[in-house]
Amino acid sequence: MAILSNRRILFVARPENTPKSAHFTLSEPVEEINSETCLNEGEILVKTLFLSVDPYLIIPMGRKGVHPDVVPNQTPYPLKQFKNAATIANVGDVFGGRGVGHVVASKHDDYKVGDLVAADYKWQEYAIINVKSELTFEKLENEIFSQVSPSTALGVLGVSGSNALWGFNFVLPKDEKPIEGKTIVVSAAAGCIGLTVAQLAKNKGFRVVGIAGGEEKGEKLLSEFKLDAVVDYKKANGDLTLFSQLLKEAAPNGVDAFFDNVGGLVADAVYENLNLNARVYFCGAISQYGDGKSISTPEKYTNNPNVTSITCFQADYIDTIPQARRELFELIQKGQLKPVEWITNGIEQTPRVFEEMYAGRNFGKTLIQI
Ligand SMILES: NC(=O)c1ccc[n+]([C@@H]2O[C@H](COP(=O)([O-])OP(=O)(O)OC[C@H]3O[C@@H](n4cnc5c(N)ncnc54)[C@H](OP(=O)(O)O)[C@@H]3O)[C@@H](O)[C@H]2O)c1
Known part of the structure; x- marks a missing residue:
């Protein structure tokens, strides 16, 4: 039996203006996941490699002005694909956006251990994903991501x-x-x-x-x-x-x-x-x-x-993503496009990095490596 410690970032306060690290905290106690019993049919367990830190994440923080009414669990955007990301968070919720990682356990016939996947599964070290209900879930193409870092699936190839x-x-x-x-x-x-x-x-x-x-x-x-x-x-x-x-x-x-x-x-x-x-x-x-x-x-x-x-x-442009990814990957291969990433190690750094991205400290895509 493998017990996995899952550190997660919780949302603890709504912002007055731009996001600050004090609006978040590391979850305590650390969640424990039993990798052999945690999954229901149709689910996969993913170990995070990289987490994305994005400007739009101010929206689920419920900042007044970005949308008129702060209503937890609702989204100001009636878009299926964007629902997870833009739904207003409750104080105390696990927070974050998109991540990329490896499947470490699977109860879904189409996904096996080792597959590389991406989804809006929030800032956490492990994620249990119900593939059918996670609308932004994607299995990443091996022919591309065996040649470039999976982190690019959250930036220039995402x-x-x-x-x-x-x-x-x-x-x-x-x-x-x-x-x-x-x-x-x-x-x-x-x-x-x-x-x-x-x-x-x-x-x-x-x-x-x-x-x-x-x-x-x-x-x-x-x-x-x-x-x-x-x-x-x-x-x-x-x-x-x-x-x-x-x-x-x-x-x-x-x-x-x-x-x-x-x-x-x-x-x-x-x-x-x-x-x-x-x-x-x-x-x-x-x-x-x-x-x-x-x-x-x-x-x-x-x-x-x-x-x-x-x-x-x-x-x-969501339907254009696979084609855009191929075009941009070709440019990378030809040396005509350089993926530029600003990577910080450790999930505990995510709130500080989010604050710093808003202050303009990043050069290129802001990422957390786990
Ligand atoms: N339409 C869509 O579907 C969509 C999708 C993704 C992102 N976006 C938007 O695209 C924009 C860029 O996103 P990104 O992910 O590539 O972020 P990013 O540009 O990598 O990071 C944000 C940058 O914004 C600059 N900035 C912050 N506050 C500023 C201010 N008050 N005035 C001027 N510049 C400021 C900072 O650079 P400096 O050092 O230059 O200040 C910071 O590095 C964002 O507005 C984001 O919301 C839109």
Whole structure:
């Protein structure tokens, strides 16, 4: 009989603004799982390899402003695939998002010990998954994940990468003129999605302008990832005129495409530099998730007939994930896309890492290795 200790992260307090490590605690006493008796028919036991730390996890924390009413066990999003992730947590619940791991016991004919799987099973070292009811469950393709780290299934070869590719394809100019000479601006350019988009854009021949916080990130984006210019939004200190001027210097020919992960002042400053027929993808609005105001696509963009913009959500591109994964994997193999990961060891570090990701300390995909 094997008794396994399962350390888990519990949610203990709703945030005032951005997530802090004090909003979580390590579960005590540690849960014990008997690997020989814990499963019912149709279930598998998974040992975690990596856990994903994502900006959207502020939603299940029940922060006012991200959604109007904090109602535990409900989701503001009527989307089957997103239900687990976005359901508002009760204080005391096991918290977290997606993880990837190995099957260590199985009572399901289709899955055997050793299989690599991913699902939204929260921040814990082991997870019992009912395959049928876990809508985001996937068995990871051996032909891909025998060649790259399984951690990439949570980043560039997972939801983040698929979203990056979907949004990038949307903002690609639709006229006949060559991409060379056109400018794309990518915000949170040193983050998982931003860095993926920046690399896709360099491959296509765009002039790529990244927006990121701090000199260190900027230097790395210029030297290692060959971005053409970087704007440190922190230098603008909340001043729209100054920010807009800094962008003008970085994009002297104006902005043809904009992939936005940040919203707020960043979206306002880019708006002032847009060219005619610019295309814009609102992927996320991390600068607004903690400010208590509801998030909406900036109206001036949607009201401007000379700009084509879209906001999308996981459900819009979920069907594209397998194909996107193959395309992105090919780029990795050709050396045209580098998976960049910011990995910290130990489940107990997860709350601190979540707080630090919100403070911009990550470069690339934020992950916990177990
Ligand atoms: N539409 C969808 O289906 C979907 C799916 C996944 C993610 N998203 C969204 O995509 C965005 C990027 O996600 P990700 O997973 O790739 O995260 P990430 O970019 O790896 O990490 C978040 C980054 O946001 C930046 N940031 C934090 N607060 C900021 C602020 N107030 N102003 C400007 N920048 C700030 C920080 O970088 P700096 O150092 O540069 O500040 C931080 O590194 C998020 O908004 C997320 O919610 C959307």
